[in-house]
Amino acid sequence: MKDRETALFVLMDIFEREGYNNITLRKAFKRDASLTSVQKAFITEIVNGTLRNLILLDYIIDKFSKIKTSKMKPIILNILRISIYQILFMDRVPVSAVCNDAVEIVKKRGFKGLSGFVNAVLRNIASNVDNIQYPNHDKSFVEYVSVKYSYPKWIIEYWLKFLKKDAVLNMCLKNNMSPSITVVVNTLKTNEDNLFQIFKNSGIFVEKVEDFDNVLKVSGTDDISKIQAYKNGLFHIMDKSSVMAVKELDPKENDFIIDVCAAPGGKTFLCGYLMKNLGRIKSQDIYNHKINLIAEGVKRLGIDIIETEIKDALVIYEEDFKSADKVIVDAPCSGLGLVRKKPDIKYSKKFEDVKNLVDIQRNILAVCQNYVRNGGILLYSTCTVSYEENEGNVKWFLDNFDFKLISQKQILPQDFDSDGFFIAKFMRNTRGDKFDD
Numbered sequence: 001m002k003d004r005e006t007a008l009f010v011l012m013d014i015f016e017r018e019g020y021n022n023i024t025l026r027k028a029f030k031r032d033a034s035l036t037s038v039q040k041a042f043i044t045e046i047v048n049g050t051l052r053n054l055i056l057l058d059y060i061i062d063k064f065s066k067i068k069t070s071k072m073k074p075i076i077l078n079i080l081r082i083s084i085y086q087i088l089f090m091d092r093v094p095v096s097a098v099c100n101d102a103v104e105i106v107k108k109r110g111f112k113g114l115s116g117f118v119n120a121v122l123r124n125i126a127s128n129v130d131n132i133q134y135p136n137h138d139k140s141f142v143e144y145v146s147v148k149y150s151y152p153k154w155i156i157e158y159w160l161k162f163l164k165k166d167a168v169l170n171m172c173l174k175n176n177m178s179p180s181i182t183v184v185v186n187t188l189k190t191n192e193d194n195l196f197q198i199f200k201n202s203g204i205f206v207e208k209v210e211d212f213d214n215v216l217k218v219s220g221t222d223d224i225s226k227i228q229a230y231k232n233g234l235f236h237i238m239d240k241s242s243v244m245a246v247k248e249l250d251p252k253e254n255d256f257i258i259d260v261c262a263a264p265g266g267k268t269f270l271c272g273y274l275m276k277n278l279g280r281i282k283s284q285d286i287y288n289h290k291i292n293l294i295a296e297g298v299k300r301l302g303i304d305i306i307e308t309e310i311k312d313a314l315v316i317y318e319e320d321f322k323s324a325d326k327v328i329v330d331a332p333c334s335g336l337g338l339v340r341k342k343p344d345i346k347y348s349k350k351f352e353d354v355k356n357l358v359d360i361q362r363n364i365l366a367v368c369q370n371y372v373r374n375g376g377i378l379l380y381s382t383c384t385v386s387y388e389e390n391e392g393n394v395k396w397f398l399d400n401f402d403f404k405l406i407s408q409k410q411i412l413p414q415d416f417d418s419d420g421f422f423i424a425k426f427m428r429n430t431r432g433d434k435f436d437d
Contacts (some may be wrong), residue, residue, distance in 0.1 A: 179341050246267050256325050260327065
């Protein structure tokens with residue numbers, strides 16, 4: 001019961017404080033040092049799985065309960081949610097254990113009079129799992145996807161404006177699966193084969209990733225930052241989509257690169273590897289704690305060419321005018337490509353957020369294009385699937401600045417088992433030598 005109760009109160013904390021799932025889980029585990037790795041995995045699965053399927057779970061509760069979810073006490077609603085998630089999606093968990101623990105938690109929290117209600121709803125659902133009626137796929141596609149994969153309808157309707165139905169359906173399906181962890185080999189210290197063997201010898205399940213050099217997929221550890229290979233700086237954690245962005249940038253030895261929204265530093269680090277620790281990289285962010293995080297990574301990985309700077313991407317710094325061979329703008333965005341890792345994003349974002357972010361992104365691009373030398377490269381990327389923030393910004397940028405588009409790509413989660421991501425590569429035209437305001 002302790003594990004389920006911990007999962008319940010992590011979930012309650014996320015809803016009440018509008019916290020991030022990963023941060024809230026980490027705080028809970030830090031508070032209770034007695035939790036084993038198996039318990040942490042169990043709690044994490046319940047919390048993240050419930051968040052991924054929130055709309056579906058509420059839909060099912062409303063089908064089987066006379067008291068609708070909108071009228072329930074938050075603690076009773078969340079006990080039902082985590083319990084139904086286990087019944088529907090965690091095959092190895094006995095239904096009797098789920099129901100019994102739910103009833104005990106209800107009683108323990110002072111709601112003994114509702115224990116019979118909770119027990120009846122859960123056992124009724126467990127007995128009728130195969131008979132639940134869902135919205136019709138053909139007659140109401142938006143409602144079907146919204147319920148089946150727990151997305152607010154506005155997101156589905158928005159994606160359907162620029163993506164085909166199959167792409168939207170497959171993206172929602174993929175986003176509801178637990179994400180894999182990928183790491184990038186620090187080729188300044190080791191190589192892919194050596195790190196593969198180190199993971200294997202440590203009891204960590206490891207796979208090489210097809211079509212990605214020096215990228216490994218790992219599992220079987222509750223905190224990869226605790227292992228010695230991490231402490232020795234042999235790798236850093238990075239999603240495949242971000243790796244693709246850096247490969248598109250194509251860093252070379254002796255390049256001067258400015259990374260303007262650099263935290264947590266993955267792209268900066270990979271540039272350092274690919275440049276063979278030769279050249280210069282300015283890794284910038286507006287927040288001191290984020291710069292400290294990057295600096296710690298730089299030290300751990302042993303990269304000598306990276307300078308960390310606290311700088312605002314919305315402020316023009318004259319010392320950087322036309323100085324960089326390459327500039328990376330991984331802009332703040334709606335994050336709709338990160339739902340696998342941060343399922344709470346689905347419920348916290350509104351279309352107004354997308355529109356507001358576009359203005360910020362364009363202002364950042366307008367500032368940071370000044371730092372690209374004639375003939376140099378600007379790489380724009382986001383971790384979202386959003387026409388306005390991606391293709392729309394590309395069109396705007398080309399209409400307003402003297403650059404040409406080299407390439408652009410919208411990566412969907414199902415394409416490479418990765419985050420949803422957008423990459424656009426621009427080159428500054430070489431005619432003239434006038435600074436752009």
